[in-house]
Amino acid sequence: MSKLDEQNLNKKSEESTEKEMNxxxxxxxxxxxxxxxxxxxxxxxxxxxxxxxxxxxxxxxxxxxxxxxxxxxxxxxxxxxxxxxxxxxxxxxxxxxxxxxxxxxxxxxxxxxxxxxxxxxxxSSDAQYTSTFQQTGETTIADIVEEVSPAIVGVVNLQEMQNRFNLETKEVESGSGSGVIFYKDDQYGYIITNNHVIEGASNIKVSLYNGKQVEAEIVGTDALTDMAVLRIDEKYVDKVATFGDSQTLRTGDEVIAIGNPLGLEFSRTVTRGIISGTERTITVETSAGDWELTVLQTDAAINPGNSGGALINSQGEVIGINSLKIAQTEVEGIGFAIPSNDVIPIAEELMKHGAVKRAYLGIQLYNVSDIAEFYRKSLVGSLEKGIFITSVEKGSPADVAGLQENDVIVAINGEEVETATDLRKYLYQQVKPGEKVTLDIYRDGKKQSISVQTGTN
Known part of the structure; x- marks a missing residue:
């Protein structure tokens, strides 16, 4: 190739390169x-x-x-x-x-x-839509889980079962749930869980963070609020969870749930969601009667076995105890937790007294509205609302005051009550044990008032 040809080729190459760059x-x-x-x-x-x-x-x-x-x-x-x-x-x-x-x-x-x-x-000068869990320089979900998990335990409900062939009895696992270590002294570590997790147990075992299982004792239970406190030897406790102020929660705040869904195989499972609603009121059936629970609603996945586990905010604080969910095929992502501000006072009272002290009457109740229409007229006449007394405990405050079976309570201290839940709510929240209350009742179709000095449960 001649020098001229080489120069022309180089020139074309440079022009091509310049053209491509432009x-x-x-x-x-x-x-x-x-x-x-x-x-x-x-x-x-x-x-x-x-x-x-x-x-x-x-x-x-x-x-x-x-x-x-x-x-x-x-x-x-x-x-x-x-x-x-x-x-x-x-x-x-x-x-x-x-x-x-x-x-x-x-x-x-x-x-x-x-x-x-x-x-x-x-x-983003107008607003910053950022996760409270994973901003640069802040605590991440993994950090929170690592910090809190040692305070989350599995709770195993053991009950005695009789062999129908040889009539021998042995303990078998009846169910399992979760719990949160919330307090420790020089003897014991204390665990909060749901009452329905340990109800009916003849023995209880707790599965620790390291997988070790130890026996636990029941300190106290409260069926109405579905709370229970257990204790284990303090030597097994390495971490106590920090509880936050549930009153500060807002709808949309991010939360995580830690628990043991479907048993210990999936221990300390972590799910994530938001607060879907605060101060929800749901009616629950308990072994102590119907009750209205004030709860937090969340879309963090809560499954059987999560009961008693922790609902945690972005600061790593427990702000609720996971308790229940709506279990219907057409419903998805509606779970509930008892707010921490309700949990702590109940837990403290259970530690002190083994039970929550409430005003007590000593009667069994049934809602008039639940009586079949065929029987209603013969039992309560034309009444459509109120509380029907099905039985009166002998020697109870109600018995001493003269209340009888088939009486219908329609008011307490002048406030109308339509259901047993209404009566319990007023009695337990407004009346101290030992105080007197006035009940308006219907007996044989006639209205009268009876004064009752309450006792304590």
Whole structure:
């Protein structure tokens, strides 16, 4: 090849290269993303940095214009709840940048991350829709789980069963749930759980964080609020959970649930959700009668075996004890937890007295509205609401005051009551044991008032 031919070839090559570079620059200005090889990426780095610096003002103006036209919609679209991610579209580059501590592989990506972070902050000046669990520099879900898990235990309900062939009895597992270690002294570690988890047990075992099983004693139970306190030897307790203020919770706050769904095979399972509602009231049937529980609603998965486990806020504090869920095929993601502000006073009273002290009458009740219409007229006449007394305990405050079977209670201290739940709620929340109450009743179709001095359960 002659020197002239070689010079012409070099010239054409230079012109072709220059043309390609100009075309790439025009394409970039139109928002086209290129996929460079690593070698080309390093070769183009300095030139890209220079162009970015020259067009910074232009980019800010474009971003500001987009912000005004799209508003919050573009911000929300670019944010994910589990990891704080900024999605930035500009004249210079299209990139997805994580604000968690992911490794940076080379200087160019570091520069892109810094610029994208700056643009993200401009786009999000009105609001920051970020997860409370996984912001850079803050505690993550994994950190919280690692910190709290040693205070979460499995609770195994053992009951005696008789062999129908040889009539021998032996203890078998009747059910299992979860519990939270909430207090420790120089002798015992104390565990809060649900009453329905340990009800009817002849023996109880607790599965610790390390998998070891130890025997537990019942300190106290309260069927109405579905709470129970157990204790184990203090030498088995390495961690006590911190309880937070459930009153500060707002709908939408993020929470995690830790427990043992479906038994100990899945011990300390972690699920995540939000507070779906606060101060929900649900009616529950307990061994002590019907009761209305005030609960937190959450969409964090709560399954059989989660009962008694912890509902935890983003600070790693227990703000509820998981208790129940709506179990219907057409319902998904509706679980309930007893608020921590209700749990602690009950737990303290169970530790002191073994039971919650409440005003006591000594009567068995049935709602008039639940009586079959065929029998209602013969029992209560034309009454459609009130509480029918089915039995009176001998020697009880009600017996001493003269209450009788078939009486119908319609008011207490002048406040109308329509159901047994209404009566219990007033009696347990408004009346101290030993105080007198006035009951308005119907007997044989005639209304009268009877004064009763309450006792204690």
């Amino acid at each position: 075309q790439k620059e025009r394409d970039e200005s139109e928002g086209i993303e290129f996929s460079f090889t690593k070698e080309e990426e390093f070769n183009q780095r300095d030139e890209m940095i220079e162009r970015k610096g020259e067009k910074k003002d232009e980019t800010k103006e474009a971003i500001s214009s987009k912000k005004n036209s799209k508003g919050k919609k573009s911000v929300v679209k670019g944010l994910m709840t589990n990891v704080v991610v900024g999605v930035t579209s500009s004249l210079l580059t299209l990139s997805v940048v994580s604000f968690t501590d992911f490794p940076r592989f080379h200087d160019d990506s570091s520069i892109q991350a810094e610029e994208s972070a700056e643009l993200h902050l401009q786009n």
